[in-house]
Amino acid sequence: MSETLAHIVDDDEAIRDALAWLFETRGVACRSWSSGEAFLSEWQADWRGCIVLDIRMGGMSGLACFDALRQKDCQLPIIFLTGHGDVPMAVSAIKNGAFDFVEKPFNDNDLVDIVVNALDADARSQQIKATRENVIAQLAQLTAREREVMDQILAGKFNKVIADELSISMRTVEVHRARVFEKMGVRSAVELAQQLSSTGLMPGQAED
The missing domain is CATH 3.40.50.2300 (Response regulator)
Incomplete structure (x- = not known):
């Protein structure tokens, strides 16, 4: 630097x-x-x-x-x-x-x-630029299905609704949810939303 x-x-x-x-x-x-x-x-x-x-x-x-x-x-x-x-x-x-x-x-x-x-x-x-780049790198680690689940989580949908809409079991949703939180380094949907919002990477803006 x-x-x-x-x-x-x-x-x-x-x-x-x-x-x-x-x-x-x-x-x-x-x-x-x-x-x-x-x-x-x-x-x-x-x-x-x-x-x-x-x-x-x-x-x-x-x-x-x-x-x-x-x-x-x-x-x-x-x-x-x-x-x-x-x-x-x-x-x-x-x-x-x-x-x-x-x-x-x-x-x-x-x-x-x-x-x-x-x-x-x-x-x-x-600092904002570095944080954004880090979040982009974290997003790149998500699978396509994990990105789908993440978008549904950010939309405020419950696991059952996500399972129905994606035609997967609730247990599978729970596993994907846990992996999303782990890869993104957050503990809750609120933290995830705050993280993406603060870096301008909410769904629709997220970069691969």
Whole structure:
């Protein structure tokens, strides 16, 4: 897993240095980039953390860099640094998926708080992704019949009803039910529903 960093992208060396010092004093690991082009040339899909991006830069603008990152399916939270006249653009960027923006001159503590929130948001996103991938792997272990029984369980049906609808014995339903719970690592239908719902994998969405 890549190191978690706050990536500072700004063409003003003085601002880059000031932000790097500020973040490091608050225990936030960071790396600086002098342009959007430089950042994009080295960006890796497994990078973790957030991006602090100046909206106005020489060469590629922050908005153009933001668009390019989205085209690369970059999911890192992006915080824009803006001048007063750039606020409408920053608000528009938030509607398009940016995390937040901070207007210059900014309050140091406010900026660091937003960066820390962005880092936390990225960590949560990664945890959800890892959990979802684990659930998908668990689902892949189920047989076709176990998947059928699971869907009926999630629909709230009793064993007898499931047995009738699938033309199998209640004992067979009980065996499949137990195997589903074991393979999915849950103890009840409620836990199973919560597990699939929290990862967006309820019946109809589940992946093989």
